[in-house]
Amino acid sequence: MYIQWVMAETIQFSMRIEDELLRKVDEEAEKEYKNRTELIKEAVRSYLEEKEKKTHLKKVAAELWLKGELSQKDLKKALTEEETKDIIFGKKWVEDALHEMRS
């Protein structure tokens, strides 16, 4: 039986980072028996996952509001002020486009 490891394609790029921050990265990497690249990759992945979770909650709130299942007051709790204004505007904006095509 073959076990084939498929490596995801990677891209090399350079970045500039402050001395102090790099030292902290290296210290943390050493504690976790990882190298600098692995630690930075893990941190970026975790940051993006966290952002994705927050966006998912916002999406759910916006979808519920669009269906009339969430009040505007509760929508404002999930979204920023600008996002709330945008989605309220957006509902009318897309409904106007639908109406224009149907008339």
Place this chain on the structure above:
Amino acid sequence: MKCAVDTGALLSLACSAHFSFILEEHDLITTEEVHDELLEFAAYNDFLGKQAQKILKYVDEKKITKEKPTVFLSLKIAAAELSVFSLGKEKKYIILTDDLHAARVAEQQLRVFSRPSFFLFLHLYKSKKITRQELLVDMETVVQQRKWMSGVLYKYVKEVLESLKQK
């Protein structure tokens, strides 16, 4: 119809299996700023990157043309959107965007009106170039690929269209 189209709207339209129909039916006009953004997208080989590559090919073939506004509107929105809204307003083109924020700011501050990109999918359906089922599939493809807020609105529109079918 002559439409000034921004990056997000072009990407949404390109997700559709009927993008070539849209190009046959309408004149899509964009700007240098949008072209630059498309080049950035095209650097990635993911789904949206491939759509950007496809759009850039159409630009090279002049199936999508580029124009420059002579005057830029005074609006605090991203450069690419600003160029498209300025061009559309100046040349009286229909402005297509999926950038809700830009659409709201332009409408509320300068009464410059725009339409969401799915307007052209509806147009294809109304002119019987695509079926209702094809329209819904196109909408779903965009729902899956777009940023959260435009994705949410596309999903809402798709659900409204589905409910109309049931009535």
